[in-house]
Amino acid sequence: MKDLFSYYIGMFRLSVLEEFQYPVSAAFYMIDMVAEPIIYLVVWSSVAQSNGGTVGGYTAGTFAAYYIVWMLVRNMNIVFTPYGWEHRIRHVRLAMALLRPIHPLHNDIAWMAGWKVIAITLWIPIAAIMVWLFQPTFNPTWYQVVAFFVAIWGAYLVRTMFQTTIGLITFWTTRVSAIFELYFAGELLMSGRLVPLSLMPSWVRTLANYFPFQWTFGFPIEALIGNLTPAQLIYGLGAQVFWILFGVLIVNVFWGFAVKRFTSVGN
Amino acid sequence: MNTFRLIFFHLRLGIMSEMQYRVNFFVQLFQSFVALMVGVVSLLLVFSYTSSLAGWSRYELLAVMGIHILTGGFIRTLIQPNMEELMGNIQEGTFDFALTKPADAQVLISVRQFRVWQLVDVVLGFAVLLFAAYQMQLTLGVWQSLSFVIALLCGAVMIYTFWLLLTTVAFWAVRIDTMINLFQGVYAAGRYPVGIYPDWVRTGLTFLVPVAFAVTVPAEALTQRLTPQVLLGAIVFAIFLLIVSRLFWRRGLQQYGGASA
Numbered sequence: 001m002k003d004l005f006s007y008y009i010g011m012f013r014l015s016v017l018e019e020f021q022y023p024v025s026a027a028f029y030m031i032d033m034v035a036e037p038i039i040y041l042v043v044w045s046s047v048a049q050s051n052g053g054t055v056g057g058y059t060a061g062t063f064a065a066y067y068i069v070w071m072l073v074r075n076m077n078i079v080f081t082p083y084g085w086e087h088r089i090r091h092v093r094l095a096m097a098l099l100r101p102i103h104p105l106h107n108d109i110a111w112m113a114g115w116k117v118i119a120i121t122l123w124i125p126i127a128a129i130m131v132w133l134f135q136p137t138f139n140p141t142w143y144q145v146v147a148f149f150v151a152i153w154g155a156y157l158v159r160t161m162f163q164t165t166i167g168l169i170t171f172w173t174t175r176v177s178a179i180f181e182l183y184f185a186g187e188l189l190m191s192g193r194l195v196p197l198s199l200m201p202s203w204v205r206t207l208a209n210y211f212p213f214q215w216t217f218g219f220p221i222e223a224l225i226g227n228l229t230p231a232q233l234i235y236g237l238g239a240q241v242f243w244i245l246f247g248v249l250i251v252n253v254f255w256g257f258a259v260k261r262f263t264s265v266g267n
Numbered sequence: 268m269n270t271f272r273l274i275f276f277h278l279r280l281g282i283m284s285e286m287q288y289r290v291n292f293f294v295q296l297f298q299s300f301v302a303l304m305v306g307v308v309s310l311l312l313v314f315s316y317t318s319s320l321a322g323w324s325r326y327e328l329l330a331v332m333g334i335h336i337l338t339g340g341f342i343r344t345l346i347q348p349n350m351e352e353l354m355g356n357i358q359e360g361t362f363d364f365a366l367t368k369p370a371d372a373q374v375l376i377s378v379r380q381f382r383v384w385q386l387v388d389v390v391l392g393f394a395v396l397l398f399a400a401y402q403m404q405l406t407l408g409v410w411q412s413l414s415f416v417i418a419l420l421c422g423a424v425m426i427y428t429f430w431l432l433l434t435t436v437a438f439w440a441v442r443i444d445t446m447i448n449l450f451q452g453v454y455a456a457g458r459y460p461v462g463i464y465p466d467w468v469r470t471g472l473t474f475l476v477p478v479a480f481a482v483t484v485p486a487e488a489l490t491q492r493l494t495p496q497v498l499l500g501a502i503v504f505a506i507f508l509l510i511v512s513r514l515f516w517r518r519g520l521q522q523y524g525g526a527s528a
Contacts, residue, residue, distance in 0.1 A: 031449050032451070032452035032453070033452075035449075038468065039455060042464050042465065042468070043313065046321055047313055047317050051317050177298060181297070189305070194309065194312075195312065200312070
C-alpha cells in the first residue's frame with residue numbers, strides 16, 4: 001500500500017513538470033478553459049434578463065456564479081479520454097503497462113490528478129478576473145466549501161470510472177466514435193454542463209437520476225454556490241460514493257474480459 | 268510550377284485518399300447529426316424561456332447556427348487538417364521535406380490535406396440555413412445574396428489567416444497543439460451572434476479570433492442587418508490579414524533552422 005502511495009506521488013510530480021515545459025501551450029489551454037462557460041453564461045444571463053430577471057430559479061448573478069465554479073469543476077473532471085484507448089492498444093503502450101505490477105488505471109488516475117493541482121492553482125486568478133467581470137451572487141457557508149472540495153474529487157473519480165468503462169469498448173471494436181459521441185451528448189444534457197439541471201424539462205431530470213452524470217458536474221457546482229441544504233449535500237456525497245463503487249465494479253468486470261481479448265506484437 | 272495545378276492536384280489526391288475509407292462518411296454523418304441535435308436542443312431550451320435573444324428571433328438564430336456548422340465544416344475540411352499537419356511537421360522535424368519541394372511552401376502546406384467527409388457538415392449547415400430561411404420567409408435580393416457570399420468568403424479567408432498566423436508561432440514555440448483546443452473553444456462562441464456578448468468578448472471575437480466575420484457578418488447579410496461599411500471593413504481586413512500572415516510566415520521560415528541531417 002505504501003508503494004502505491006509513493007507511485008501516486010511520483011506520477012503527480014511528473015505530470016506537473018511535464019505540463020510546465022511548454023508555457024505557450026498551457027496558455028492556450030487556459031483560454032479554452034474559459035471560453036465554453038462564458039458562452040453559456042452570457043446566453044443564459046441574456047435569457048434571464050429578457051424573462052424578467054430569473055430563469056428556473058437563477059438570476060444573471062447566480063448564473064455567473066454557476067459558470068465560474070463550472071470552470072473549476074470542468075477541469076477537475078477531465079479524465080483520460082476514451083478515445084485514448086485506441087492509441088494505447090495499437091501502439092505498444094498498453095502491453096507495456098500490463099507488464100507492470102500496478103493496474104494501468106492507477107497510472108491514469110495519478111497522472112491526471114497531478115494535473116488537477118495545476119488546474120486549481122490556475123483557476124484562482126482566472127476566477128478572480130471572472131468575478132470582477134461578471135459580478136456573481138455568491139456566499140457559501142464553510143461546510144458547503146468543505147463539501148465542495150470533497151465533491152470535486154468525487155466527481156473526478158466517478159467520471160474516471162465511467163469513461164474508462166466506455167473506453168474499454170475499444171477492445172471489441174475501433175468504430176467507437178458513434179458510441180462515445182452519444183455518451184458525451186447525453187452527459188452534456190444530463191449533467192448540468194450545458195445548463196443547471198433545474199432548467200431542463202422534468203422528464204430529463206427524472207432520466208438523469210439513472211445516470212451518474214449529475215454527480216460529476218451539477219452537484220459539485222451547486223454545492224458551492226449555496227443552493228443545497230446539509231442533508232442534500234450529504235445525500236449528494238453519498239450518491240458519488242455509490243457511483244464510484246458501482247463504476248469500480250463495472251471496470252473490474254469488463255477489464256478481465258477486455259484484457260483476455262488483447263494480444264500484442266512488438267519488442 | 269503552376270500554382271493552381273498544384274492546388275488541384277493535391278485536392279484530388281486528398282479526396283482519393285479519403286475515399287478509401289467510405290465508412291468514415293457514415294461515421295461523420297452520425298457525429299454531425301448528434302452535434303446538430305445538441306445544438307437544436309440548446310436553441311429549443313433557450314426559446315422555451317424567451318422569444319428573442321438580443322434582438323434575434325428563433326429562426327434567425329437557427330440560420331446563424333447553420334452558417335456556424337457550414338463554416339466549421341469548411342474549416343475541418345481544408346484549414347484545420349493542414350495546419351495540424353504543419354504543427355506536427357515542425358515539432359517532429361519533418362517540415363524540411365515540404366521546404367525542399369520546388370513550390371511555394373505556404374501554398375504547399377495549405378492544400379496537402381482535404382478531409383472530404385467533413386463536407387457533410389457543409390451540406391448539413393446549408394440544409395439548416397435553407398430550413399431557417401424558409402421558416403423566416405426570407406426573400407433575398409441580388410445585393411443581399413452577393414454580400415452574403417462575399418462575407419462568407421472574407422470570413423473563410425480570415426479564419427485561414429488566423430490559423431496560419433498562430434501555427435507560424437510554432438517556429439518559435441515548437442509545441443502549440445493546444446491551439447486547436449483554443450480555436451475550437453472560441454469558435455463555439457460563434458454559434459450565437461456576437462452581439463450578445465459583452466464588449467470585450469465581442470472585440471476579441473472580431474479582431475483576435477475572427478469568428479464574428481466568419482459567422483455573424485454573413486448572418487447579418489442574410490437578415491438585412493449588414494451595413495455596407497461593415498462589408499467593406501470585412502474585405503479590407505481580410506486582405507490586410509492575408510498580407511500580414513504572409514509576411515509573418517516568411518519571417519518564421521527565416522527563423523526555422525531545419526531539424527534533419
